[in-house]
Amino acid sequence: MICKQDILGCVFLLSICVVFSLGINALSPNGIALRGQWNPDKGVVMAGANKAHGVDVMQIINPLKVKQLLESGRVIVLDVRWPEIYDQGHMQEMGFDVATQGADQ
Amino acid sequence: MSNLFRFNNRAYLSSMDSGRRTGMIEWGLRLFLGSPFIVASWHKIVSPDQFATILYGYALFPPQLINVIAIVMPFLELVCGITLITGLLKRSGLLLINATLVGFIFLISFNLIRGHEFDCGCFSLGNTKGLWSSVWLLVRDFVMLGAGVYLFMLFEGPRKKREDSRS
Numbered sequence: 212m213i214c215k216q217d218i219l220g221c222v223f224l225l226s227i228c229v230v231f232s233l234g235i236n237a238l239s240p241n242g243i244a245l246r247g248q249w250n251p252d253k254g255v256v257m258a259g260a261n262k263a264h265g266v267d268v269m270q271i272i273n274p275l276k277v278k279q280l281l282e283s284g285r286v287i288v289l290d291v292r293w294p295e296i297y298d299q300g301h302m303q304e305m306g307f308d309v310a311t312q313g314a315d316q
Numbered sequence: 317m318s319n320l321f322r323f324n325n326r327a328y329l330s331s332m333d334s335g336r337r338t339g340m341i342e343w344g345l346r347l348f349l350g351s352p353f354i355v356a357s358w359h360k361i362v363s364p365d366q367f368a369t370i371l372y373g374y375a376l377f378p379p380q381l382i383n384v385i386a387i388v389m390p391f392l393e394l395v396c397g398i399t400l401i402t403g404l405l406k407r408s409g410l411l412l413i414n415a416t417l418v419g420f421i422f423l424i425s426f427n428l429i430r431g432h433e434f435d436c437g438c439f440s441l442g443n444t445k446g447l448w449s450s451v452w453l454l455v456r457d458f459v460m461l462g463a464g465v466y467l468f469m470l471f472e473g474p475r476k477k478r479e480d481s482r483s
Contacts, residue, residue: 212472220408232391236364243364243386249372249379258368258383259450286350 236261277302334454338470346400347351349413349460353397356381356439370437374423407471414464421457424450 236242242261251255254272278288281302289302327447360367369385371377377385399409428450432453436453 217407217411220405221411224399224405224412225392228391228395231395232388235361235391236387241363241365243368243383245383246380247368247372247383247389247417249382256369256372258365258386271405279396 338473342467342470343471345463346406349351349410349464349467350397350400352439352460353393353413354401357397358389358435359392359440360386361394364390367437368436373429373434375432375434376423376426407468410464410468410471414461414468415463417457417461421454421461424454426459428454 244259244261247258248254249258277288281288288302290297295314364386367390368382371382371386372379393416396409396413396416399405400413424436425439428447433446434450436449438453
């Protein structure tokens, strides 16, 4: 039979788990955000990095915005897709094509 | 003198043997259940982002909770495994292990029934897909749950004895 002590023990263990896990996640370089991006309509689904260690990730889903950034000369786009997929279609202002040129350089 | 008599008593010796056997079975089951939970927690603690992606692949969890589950769940597995092996709060640890196993069985069964392919993420990240893999997972979890329930019944024995000796 499950007694009151067992239930209290479970609550105690769960509390330890929550405190430890959130603490270690906050301090770890591999830590993730408490809320991820899991809506496919809003772009790539991902857990998202922990704010304390995360690198700023800019997610652009508007092609016009990409064009503007390329024309401004502030960014370089690396196309890391396989050559077969690259040949099917790619941007003309591409700064650097890793699939065909990157291996040599 | 009375002790000497008790050692010569066959019934007492056989009860001692059965007690030792039960102890061995209990230890075996504690290792059988505790160690996989500890091993399984490690890669999830190291790569919570990948584990979160696997949880997303189950297509059952609310998006707001996926990351929190991916953060807390591996530590729950680790702590429960440690409690079961060390014996500290072992009954509570075992209850939580049994509860998580019931949860796993529900998740796997539900996805099997609706034909949704998913990666289990139990011991490694990204190589356990397919129908037979899911069926094997289900069998494994049922065996572990059976062992867990039996172990809880074994834990009841000493507690009953203590209560009997008090009354």
